[in-house]
Amino acid sequence: MKITQLLFPTLREEPSDAEVISHKLLMRAGMIRRTAGGIYTYLPLGLRVLKKISQIVREEMDRAGGQEVGLPTVQPRELWDMSGRWQLYGDEMFRLKDRHQRDFCLGPTHEEVITTLIDGDVHSYRDLPLLIYQIKDKFRDEIRPRYGLLRGREFIMKDLYSFDVDSDGLEISYRKMYEAYSKIFERMGLTFRVVEADTGAIGGNESHEFMVLAGSGESKIVFCDTCHYSANVEKAESLPQEKPSVLDFPSIEMISTPDVRTVEDVVKSLGVSPSQVIKTLIYVTDDQGYAVLIRGDRELNELKLSNYLQGAELALAPENVVKELVGASIGSVGPVGLNLKILADFEIQNMTEAVCGANQESQHLIHVLPGRDFVPHAYIDLRNVQGGDPCPHCKGLLNEIRGIEVGHIFKLGTKYSQAMDAWFLDEKGNKSHFVMGCYGIGVSRIMAAAIEQKHDQNGIVWPMAIAPFQVLIVPVNIKDEEQARHAFAIYESLIQNGVEVLLDDREERAGVKFKDADLIGIPLRLTIGSRALKEGKVELKKRWEAESELVSLEEIAGQISSLISQYN
RNA sequence: CGGGGUGUAGCGCAGUUUGGCUAGCGCGCCUGCCUUGGGAGCAGGAGGUCGAAGGUUCAAAUCCUUUCACCCCGACCA
Structure with a gap:
C-alpha cells in the first residue's frame, strides 16, 4: 500500500475529548473516528489491526475445535423472555421495535440465540461436545461509555459457547479454551495474566479473566509472589487470621467526639491508627438493613457482600435512613447495642482495643472488644484484598497490579439450558440438559489494550502480530x-x-x-x-x-x- | 440519574465577565517559489448559520429562556 492512496488522516494535536493514551493515539494515528458517544468508525489502518486480531483468535478457536457461525444481531424479545433476561438486562440493552411494534434488541451477548439453535438441532449425546463461536459486533448501552475503544457501546467480540453432556465434559472444554486463550495473547505479543474472577451477572460457578497488564488498567489484580495464585481483587480471597487468645482488656468506655465523622477524624482526634477503627456501614436491601463492619484501613468489597446476600440489590443507606435505623448520624454509628443484623469482616474478630461509633450523636466507644461487647451475625470475607496481604493458599505475599480485561471464560453449567429447557438424550435415553460454558474475547478492546501496554512518547509500538x-x-x-x-x-x-x-x-x-x-x-x-x-x-x-x-x-x-x- | 464542565473553521484554542465596526490566533488545507535526515521558510488564498430554537436590544458569539451534543466525577460493567 502506498500512503498517498491511503485514507490516513493523522493529527498533530491531541483531540481534547480523549482521556486515555490508547484513545488519543488511535485518533491521532488516523485509526478510528468517533461517530456517536461510545460508537466508533474504524479507518483503514485501524481495521487492518482488528482483522489481524480476529484472525489470530479465529485460528486458535478453530485449532481448539471451535466452529464459526453467524448469529443474528437483531434478536426477538421472546428469546430473552425465556431466560428471564429481557427484564434483568435493564437499560443496558439496546431495544427496538419493528413496524408491527414487536420488541427486539441488538444482541449484547448470544446465550439465548445459541442455546435455542442447539436445542433445535442437537438431540443426542453422540453430537456432543460442541464448541460454537462467532466474531461480531455487540451492543451494550453503557451507562457511561468512555476511554475510547475500552468501553464502547458498540464493540467487536468473539464469543464461543461450549455444549457438553456433563460437567466432566465441560471441564475439558473449559480447559481447551483456557489454553487457547493463553496461546492467543502470547501470539499477539502481549504481557498478560490469568486471574480468578467473579462470575457476575452471567452466572455460573468458575471463571477466569485474561488481563493485559497496563498501569492504566481499570481492574486491580493481585498475584502471589510464591505460588500460582492470582485473582481480580473483586474476587480475591482474604484469610481469617488466628484469633488471639483473649486475656484481660479494659472495659468499654464512651467518650465525647464532637465534629468527628470519618475514620480520618477519629484517627486524628483520638490518636489511634486506622486499623484500630471499626468502620460501620449501613446497607439496605429491598426489605432489610444491615450493619457491615470493616477495619478502618480497609475497603469494603460490595460484590462479596452482595454474593453473601445471594445477589441481593444493595445500596449504602442515605443519611436519613441511617438516622431512622440507628438513631444517630452516619459518623457516630457502631455495632455495640445495635438492633440490626451485623455482618463483620474476618479481621474484625481479631481486633482488641477497637474504636467505633456509639450510636449517639458525637459519641464514640473505646476499648471495644468484638465478641464481648457485640456479637456479629457472621464473620465473613468482606474486604478488598490489597498488595502486601498474605496469600490465601500459601505463605507468600500478594502483589497488586493493574490490568485490562480482554478475555473472560465462564462455566455456566445448566443455567441457560434449564431456563430454556434445552436438552438431549443421553446414552441411557434420558433427557439431560446441556452443560454449557461461555468464553468471550474483546477484539476491539484488545486493539486499545495493546496500545495502553505498548506505546512510548512518540506513538504506538505495535507488536508484529497485530500491526497494520x-x-x-x-x-x-x-x-x-x-x-x-x-x-x-x-x-x-x-x-x-x-x-x-x-x-x-x-x-x-x-x-x-x-x-x-x-x-x-x-x-x-x-x-x-x-x-x-x-x-x-x-x-x-x-x-x-x-x-x-x-x-x-x-x-x-x-x-x-x-x-x-x-x-x- | 446526581454533581461539575465544554460547545466559536478539519484539529487545538482566544474573544463571552463589562453587548458595538468586516469574529480572531496557531496547526492543517489550496496555489506558487524555495526546501528535503525528526512536524522548515516566504508570498498569496479558501474555509464560520459562533451547537440549535426562541426572546431582550438600535445592535447578540457575548444578556435571558428552552433544548441538544460532548467531556469529567459517582452509581454500572466485557
Whole structure:
C-alpha cells in the first residue's frame, strides 16, 4: 500500500475529548473516528489491526475445535423472555421495535440465540461436545461509555459457547479454551495474566479473566509472589487470621467526639491508627438493613457482600435512613447495642482495643472488644484484598497490579439450558440438559489494550502480530530520483515476498514522515536516504529500539523476512 | 440519574465577565517559489448559520429562556 492512496488522516494535536493514551493515539494515528458517544468508525489502518486480531483468535478457536457461525444481531424479545433476561438486562440493552411494534434488541451477548439453535438441532449425546463461536459486533448501552475503544457501546467480540453432556465434559472444554486463550495473547505479543474472577451477572460457578497488564488498567489484580495464585481483587480471597487468645482488656468506655465523622477524624482526634477503627456501614436491601463492619484501613468489597446476600440489590443507606435505623448520624454509628443484623469482616474478630461509633450523636466507644461487647451475625470475607496481604493458599505475599480485561471464560453449567429447557438424550435415553460454558474475547478492546501496554512518547509500538503493516518504507526525499527508484524497487520486492508493506511516497519533508512513522507504530522501518545509498545500503529501524542499523540492498529481503518470523 | 464542565473553521484554542465596526490566533488545507535526515521558510488564498430554537436590544458569539451534543466525577460493567 502506498500512503498517498491511503485514507490516513493523522493529527498533530491531541483531540481534547480523549482521556486515555490508547484513545488519543488511535485518533491521532488516523485509526478510528468517533461517530456517536461510545460508537466508533474504524479507518483503514485501524481495521487492518482488528482483522489481524480476529484472525489470530479465529485460528486458535478453530485449532481448539471451535466452529464459526453467524448469529443474528437483531434478536426477538421472546428469546430473552425465556431466560428471564429481557427484564434483568435493564437499560443496558439496546431495544427496538419493528413496524408491527414487536420488541427486539441488538444482541449484547448470544446465550439465548445459541442455546435455542442447539436445542433445535442437537438431540443426542453422540453430537456432543460442541464448541460454537462467532466474531461480531455487540451492543451494550453503557451507562457511561468512555476511554475510547475500552468501553464502547458498540464493540467487536468473539464469543464461543461450549455444549457438553456433563460437567466432566465441560471441564475439558473449559480447559481447551483456557489454553487457547493463553496461546492467543502470547501470539499477539502481549504481557498478560490469568486471574480468578467473579462470575457476575452471567452466572455460573468458575471463571477466569485474561488481563493485559497496563498501569492504566481499570481492574486491580493481585498475584502471589510464591505460588500460582492470582485473582481480580473483586474476587480475591482474604484469610481469617488466628484469633488471639483473649486475656484481660479494659472495659468499654464512651467518650465525647464532637465534629468527628470519618475514620480520618477519629484517627486524628483520638490518636489511634486506622486499623484500630471499626468502620460501620449501613446497607439496605429491598426489605432489610444491615450493619457491615470493616477495619478502618480497609475497603469494603460490595460484590462479596452482595454474593453473601445471594445477589441481593444493595445500596449504602442515605443519611436519613441511617438516622431512622440507628438513631444517630452516619459518623457516630457502631455495632455495640445495635438492633440490626451485623455482618463483620474476618479481621474484625481479631481486633482488641477497637474504636467505633456509639450510636449517639458525637459519641464514640473505646476499648471495644468484638465478641464481648457485640456479637456479629457472621464473620465473613468482606474486604478488598490489597498488595502486601498474605496469600490465601500459601505463605507468600500478594502483589497488586493493574490490568485490562480482554478475555473472560465462564462455566455456566445448566443455567441457560434449564431456563430454556434445552436438552438431549443421553446414552441411557434420558433427557439431560446441556452443560454449557461461555468464553468471550474483546477484539476491539484488545486493539486499545495493546496500545495502553505498548506505546512510548512518540506513538504506538505495535507488536508484529497485530500491526497494520509489518514494514514501512520511508524515502527521505521522494523527489530524489535515485531514492525513489530504490524505494519502489524494495517495495515491490517485499510485496513479492509476501511482506505487508506500506510505502510513504508523500512529498513531505523527512521530519513529517518520521513523526507519522513513530505515531502509527509499524514495527520495522526502512529509511532510504542518499548517504546510505552511496554505500549501497538502507537504514533499518525497529520501532521498539532507539538505534537503527545499516543493511545492504541485497540483504534487505532476507533480513526483513527473518525479523518478521522472529517477532511474529 | 446526581454533581461539575465544554460547545466559536478539519484539529487545538482566544474573544463571552463589562453587548458595538468586516469574529480572531496557531496547526492543517489550496496555489506558487524555495526546501528535503525528526512536524522548515516566504508570498498569496479558501474555509464560520459562533451547537440549535426562541426572546431582550438600535445592535447578540457575548444578556435571558428552552433544548441538544460532548467531556469529567459517582452509581454500572466485557
